[in-house]
Amino acid sequence: MLIVETIAKIRLAYFRHKKPIKEICRDLRVSRKVVRKVIRSDATEFHYERERQPLPKIGPWREQLDALLLGNDGKPARERLTLIRLYEELRELGYEGSYDAVRRYAKNWRKERGTVLAQAYVPLSFSPGDAYQFDWSHEVVILNGATVTVKAAHMRLCHSRMPFVRAYPRETQEMVFDAHDRAFGFFKGACARGIYDNMKTAVETIFVGKERQYNRRFLQMCGHYLVEPVACTPASGWEKGQVENQVGVIRERFFTPRLRFKSYDELNAWLLDKCIAYAKAHRHPEMGDRTIWEVFEDERQKLVPLRGCFDGFHAVSAAVSKTCLVRFDSNKYSVMANAVGRPVEVQAYADRIVIRQDGGVVGEHRRRFGRDETAYDPWHYVPVLARKPGALRNGAPFKDWVLPAAMERIRRKLSGSADGDRQMVKVLAAVLEDGLPTVEAACAEALCQGVHSADVILNILARRRDPGPPLTILTPDALKLRHAPLADCAKYDQLRSSG
Structure with a gap:
């Protein structure tokens, strides 16, 4: 096969240097047929393709x-x-x-x-308020000096392309609920449809086609916000290509270089500000004369109005230990002493833990995301102190317990007496009946009188609880005056002179 360089030499020798074909054949060691083919075709490259491919073995x-x-x-x-x-x-x-x-x-x-096709797609178009897309991504940040991998929840309105991003320590169902609640609160409404991949927190079973068995709690959330969930085909990320593209853009523009914050609250506040700034600074991909924020402001009028926040928790059953502790997510949380011995329901929210028993709340704490941490509420153990007052001094729930100012002064004064712990337990037990503000006021009154005894404080509380009937003086009818006396200073002067 002729190469491009040989063809170029033949053309130069014949057309520019006016050499005869015989000399060109001798110099380049090619045949007359090849030289004539190059001269007559005026081509600079030749391709040879076999017309018929024999398959002797196949x-x-x-x-x-x-x-x-x-x-x-x-x-x-x-x-x-x-x-x-x-x-x-x-x-x-x-x-x-x-x-x-x-x-x-x-x-x-x-x-x-035709089974080997180019990666071609049909462009999609969404009307205002029609749909949003949701997805997760994993990003590396530095929180409080430690390098951690956060789970970023992404939501994007398909019409206006308005983004929303929020970081969480977990990718669990309660985080999905919280992300939707905060995103809809920011958008001031929801869309008619929500497009998801087949995440386990939403989809339990995948059937043929688009049929899915959704998680019961996830369907409750969709029913609350009047959203119709739509699941993508497995391994078909292009069906929610907008949010997939958003993940890459947010990672490049927001999380690079590596972010440094003290807490998740600071990080999420910064991310929300960045989303708004990005929307105001960038043009809409289809409406080049308007920004994403301007299109979003118009789309807000078409969103489904919110009907309050969804009570988005993930519930699990748990047992209560004899130390009034419940274990959840590798951490322990205290409950009221009267809950010992019976199962409870742990309702896990994105930022707090609520523990219920027989319909009532027996414990509520800020959620911990470490491992082997224990969250105590000292008031849960006050009924136990009535039987074991000595535990007040060395009990784990009471270490670094910050009491109101007056109660703390009473505690310091009682610590020097022999039965100080027992007296302080009586004061603490009164909080369960009278309330913390009332007991704090009684302690302050006792200190003003110069005493700090528990009996005095309990007496003050008893008087406030039952002050007794008001003191009234009744005058009999026989002793009532019929005529008002007249003032006569002469009688007073007469008495002075006689004296």
């Missing part, structure tokens, strides 16, 4: 190989065999050719059937 096995390829192409993606496996099966039938021949034949077979 030919007798074409039908069997076509059947294997057709059957393999109809199987699900996870069950399809590789070409090596198909080649081995063909060898078992008696084929003696090479694997390369099978590979080339399979490539042409797919081209003829």
Whole structure:
């Protein structure tokens, strides 16, 4: 085959240097036929393609190989065999050719059937308030000096392209609920449809086509916000391409270089400000004369109005230990002493833990995300102190317990007496009946009187609880005056002179 350099030399020698064909053939060691072909065609490159490709080995096995390829192409993606496996099966039938021949034949077979297509997609268009897309991503940040991987919840309105991002320490269901609640609160409304991948916190079972069995609590959330959930086809991220694109943009523009914050609250406040600034600074991809924020302001009028916040918690049952502790997510939380011995329901929110028993709340704490941490509420253990007052001094729940100012002064004064712990327990127990503000006021009154005894404080509380009837003086009718006396200073002067 002629190379481009040889063709260029022939053309230069003939057309520019006016050399005869015989001399060109002698200098370049090519035939007259080749030189005449280059001169007459005026081409600078030649391609040779075989009109007919003989298949000496594959030919007798074409039908069997076509059947294997057709059957393999109809199987699900996870069950399809590789070409090596198909080649081995063909060898078992008696084929003696090479694997390369099978590979080339399979490539042409797919081209003829049109199964090897370019990655082409149909552009989508969404009306205002029609749909939003939701997804998660993992980002690396530095929180309070430690490098952690946060889970970023992404939501994007399909019409206006308005983004919303919030970081969480977990990717659990209660975080999904909180992300939706905060996103809809920011958008001031929801959309008619929500497009998701098949995340386990939303989808329990995948059926043929678009049929899904959704999680019961997830359906409750969608019903509350009047949203119709739509799940994508597995391994088809292009069906929610907008939020997939947002993940890359947010990672490049927001999380690079690595962010440094003290807490999740600071990080999320910064992310919200960045989303607003990004929307105000960038043009809408389809409406070039308007920004994303301007289109979003118009879309807000078409969103589904909110009907309050969804009570988004994840509930699990748990047992209460004899130390009044409940274990959840590798951490322990205290409950009221009267809950010991019976199961409770732990309602986990994104930022707090609520523990219920028989419909009532027996414990509520700020959620911990570490491991083997214990969250105490000292008031849960006050009823136990009535039987074991000595635990007040060394009990783990009472370490670093900050009491109101007056009660703390009473505690310090009682610590010097022999029965100080027992007296302080009586004062603390009164809080369960009278309330903390009332007991704090009684302690302050006792200190003003110069005493700090528990009996005095309890007496003050008893008087406030039952002050008794008001003191009234009744005058009998016989002693009531009929006429008002008149003032006579002369009688007073007469008494002074006689004295």
